[in-house]
Amino acid sequence: MPWRRCVDIMRDVSRLLAYLLRLAKDIRYARLTVVVIAIAGTVSGISSTVMMALITQELTRKSIDPALLPWLFLACCVMLPSFRFLSQKLLIELTLKSLVNLRLRLTRAILAAPLRHLEKVGPHRLLATLTTDINVIVESITGIPLLLMHLAVVVSCLIYLGWLSPKVLLEVLGFIVLGVITYQIPVIRGFARMHKARTLYDEVVKQMRALTEGTKELKMHRRRRRAFVADVEDSTLTFQEQNRAGSIVFAAAASWGQALVYVVLGLLIFGLPRIQATDQRTLLTFTVILFQLMVPLEVLMNMLPNLGRASASMNTIDELGFELAANSHEREMAVERAVTTGWGRLELRGVTHSYRRENEDESFQLGPIELAFEPGELVFLVGGNGSGKTTLAKLILGLYAPEAGEVRFTGETIDDSNREQYREHFSAVFSDFFVFEKLLGLDADALDEAARGYLRRLLLEQKVAVRDGVLSTIDLSTGQRKRLALMTAYLEDRPIYLFDEWAADQDPVFKQVFYLVLLPELKARGKTVFVISHDDHYFHVADRILKLDYGKIESDLPAAAWTAAPVGLAG
16 A cells, blocks of 8 residues: 555544544543544554464564464454454444534534525535535544554554565565556545535435425426426436546546555566565565455555545535534523513614625615614515515514614614524514424423414314424414414514514415404504515504615605505505
8 A cells, every 4th residue: 555545544534533523522531532442443453464474474484482473363363353343332432422413513503603694505505414414424434443454454564564674665665656646646536526526416405305395386387397307317417427437436546556466466576586686585475465455455445435425525514614613502502691571672773784686696785774663563564575675674683684784672782792682582483484393492381271272363273283392283284384383473472573474375364363463462462563564455554664675765654654645655
């Protein structure tokens, strides 16, 4: 095995071990365990080399103590499997614990990341990382003991050969310089292919997500379905081609590496004696040891694709920009304070936010926004599609941080140090809402009874039951699931509510209930409510109406003034 490749593999293994240590930071004795794993794997490999050395000593009659030789061989026979088992057992336990840590840290890192960053990354990349990348890294880490053992065999065999005859070893190494170069070139290309394949896999996951979420639309349109299948075929074949090309390159490199051993053996046996006088016992020892190296060399080279995939997966996780800091959760918990039910004033002072829309060259900017809200107000946010209503809502909720200006709440400026606590004052049902099967994070006292009361109120008691905070089903129509989301918002009982097109999926009767009954009741309870809506028949319910147009506040009027305004303004 070329020394340079040994160094490269050691570098990759060190990176995997360092990654494992990062994941196992909170696990007791993790560093000591990694050290023991490395030592045990190395001792197992060295034991294999010592066994071969003892055999060659006996075959060449160089043994200084023939009576001791069998006992040393027996000791190595015991050490090799024992230390290998110890290394693998410890690593399996550490890896499984670290896998849990990695999933939890990624989950916490994703939840701690800014919403805008998550939107840019896209759910398909997050899903690919949480599933495939984690498994690839774990698979590679679990192979470390075997890799260390065979790497130790290679290194210790070369050391043993150097001890026997430094001159012959140097000559042998000189024979394979060309092999080192010709081996390195395809391996580098193979790693590049693996990294490219990992990038393409994100697109495959994106299409699989579209397949599961857009099945109905695809079934309704034959040409769309055929075009979609063609896109899936194209991206899948491209991904497969990169993966196949990388694997073939590694296979070719591995085959050449194995053939290289025979080339060296041929040069050693047939060429070297014709160039210089060489002891036959030395040639025999070199020949036996080089044959011994063939199996570990093949194992090491066969592990290169896994190392390439693991390296690509680690790079992907790093490129997503998620800090896997062990104390991220503690920092979140450290700032937790009681929610202020009575608050003074919510202000947006010169707030702006910009982003690039899909298929558009210019970025869209919301603001600068100058607004103030008082407790108990019922505010409608209206305007055309793309006018900035949802973006403004996310700024109000603290899901987006202003690029300029500031948000002030009860006289306090909202920044990174208190934004988490600020969001605790809001309950929201978004247009792209999600309903959890469990009533997570809610107080357990009389929770089921309170939930049943809201289920009756929302005409869902015949559809959904609740027991120990778990809903019997969420397999409902979109409008009914929105009512479940509304029930969760009621149970949270926070001082400020936001509803983004909540009534859009409701039947006319329940839409009327929402605007004429539920919203006035929330206002009567002292709640502040923001409603994004296009239902102009119910605008009179609001206290004030904010109209946005291309990211600007076009009008901010009381409901009475809005209904009395000219048609163009009320629009």
